[in-house]
Amino acid sequence: xxxxxxxxxxxxxxxxxxxxxxxxxxxxxxxxxxxxxxxxxxxxxxxxxxxxxxxxxxxxxxxxxxxxxxxxxxxxxxxxxxxxxxxxxxxxxxxxxxxxxxxxxxxxxxxxxxxxxxxxxxxxxxxxxxxxxxxxxxxxxxxxxxxxxxxxxxxxxxxxxxxxxxxxxxxxxxxxxxxxxxxxxxxxxxxxxxxxxxxxxxxxxxxxxxxxxxxxxxxxxxxxxxxxxxxxxxxxxxxxxxxxxxxxxxxxxxxxxxxxxxxxxxxxxxxxxxxxxxxxxxxxxxxxxxxxxxxxxxxxxxxxxxxxxxxxxxxxxxxxxxxxx
Ligand code: TXA
Ligand code: MG
Numbered sequence: 001x002x003x004x005x006x007x008x009x010x011x012x013x014x015x016x017x018x019x020x021x022x023x024x025x026x027x028x029x030x031x032x033x034x035x036x037x038x039x040x041x042x043x044x045x046x047x048x049x050x051x052x053x054x055x056x057x058x059x060x061x062x063x064x065x066x067x068x069x070x071x072x073x074x075x076x077x078x079x080x081x082x083x084x085x086x087x088x089x090x091x092x093x094x095x096x097x098x099x100x101x102x103x104x105x106x107x108x109x110x111x112x113x114x115x116x117x118x119x120x121x122x123x124x125x126x127x128x129x130x131x132x133x134x135x136x137x138x139x140x141x142x143x144x145x146x147x148x149x150x151x152x153x154x155x156x157x158x159x160x161x162x163x164x165x166x167x168x169x170x171x172x173x174x175x176x177x178x179x180x181x182x183x184x185x186x187x188x189x190x191x192x193x194x195x196x197x198x199x200x201x202x203x204x205x206x207x208x209x210x211x212x213x214x215x216x217x218x219x220x221x222x223x224x225x226x227x228x229x230x231x232x233x234x235x236x237x238x239x240x241x242x243x244x245x246x247x248x249x250x251x252x253x254x255x256x257x258x259x260x261x262x263x264x265x266x267x268x269x270x271x272x273x274x275x276x277x278x279x280x281x282x283x284x285x286x287x288x289x290x291x292x293x294x295x296x297x298x299x300x301x302x303x304x305x306x307x308x309x310x311x312x313x314x315x316x317x318x319x320x321x322x323x324x325x
Pocket of ligand 2 (some may be wrong): 141150271
């Protein structure tokens with residue numbers, strides 16, 4: 001068992017983290033969306049450690065992170081639509097699902113045995129430096145225990161994991177606060193699998209084509225993205241949507257200038273009513289409120305436009321009935 005160390009993301013710490021990745025250990029690192037729990041994607045034992053540490057259902061494949069499109073040669077086959085989206089949004093908070101390269105070097109476990117692979121070129125400077133120093137594709141889900149609220153700070157990562165993670169690179173809070181938008185470009189038309197930091201409208205503008213919304217899992221189908229699991233991003237207590245006040249014993253998660261004053265534990269995602277700011281605060285606010293010993297979290301309505309789609313998606317899943325243990 002290794003001991004977890006949280007290190008400020010200096011060049012020396014990044015070099016140490018890259019060496020740990022190459023040695024098959026787990027490293028949590030900042031991206032512009034949320035913190036990722038990384039492993040060498042070509043090392044099956046290292047990838048298996050991610051699943052064990054997260055307590056993650058085996059059918060969930062992982063996102064492979066690389067520093068640039070060129071680094072995908074041994075991993076994925078880029079289609080013309082993929083190249084168009086890549087040049088518009090990479091480096092950045094977009095993940096593309098692509099056909100696996102014929103001679104792919106990544107472990108089968110990384111893609112859970114699928115013939116497709118999710119890939120992303122993150123824009124965060126620390127993620128970029130780490131990926132370049134590592135020199136191998138890095139598999140990285142969000143650095144939270146499976147089903148729990150995603151981690152947007154190094155502290156969240158150390159709250160969720162003990163000794164399974166070797167190094168946490170700390171570079172302060174993540175910029176966007178919601179995960180990357182996932183677009184499946186393996187079929188005849190692009191499909192969105194998860195709402196995220198880049199809006200559907202922005203993506204549609206680049207593809208020119210109507211994008212099929214596949215973010216809601218049709219019953220009876222195997223989930224292809226974890227955002228498609230009904231209960232996800234869940235704090236330890238229940239979540240109630242569409243409330244304007246908190247009942248006794250509850251906390252209030254508010255949005256905008258109309259949030260009423262309350263003596264209950266409360267957070268306003270954005271007093272100004274700014275959806276970008278709200279996305280940044282979402283996961284940290286849920287984590288703070290679940291730690292106040294309330295019976296539930298009441299959530300005020302949030303407009304469904306722009307980044308509101310990603311925020312409401314996370315909140316609906318946080319409020320969804322939980323599978324019984
Ligand atoms: O912003 C993000 O995307 C963060 C940072 C760390 O990059 N990562 C992240 O990973 O959110 P994760 O594992 O929590 O959610 C990504 C999901 C996978 O769990 C999986 O269900 C979906 O992307 N995915 C991965 N490979 C796929 C594939 N071949 N086909 C369809 N969906 C896939
Ligand atoms: Mg996740």
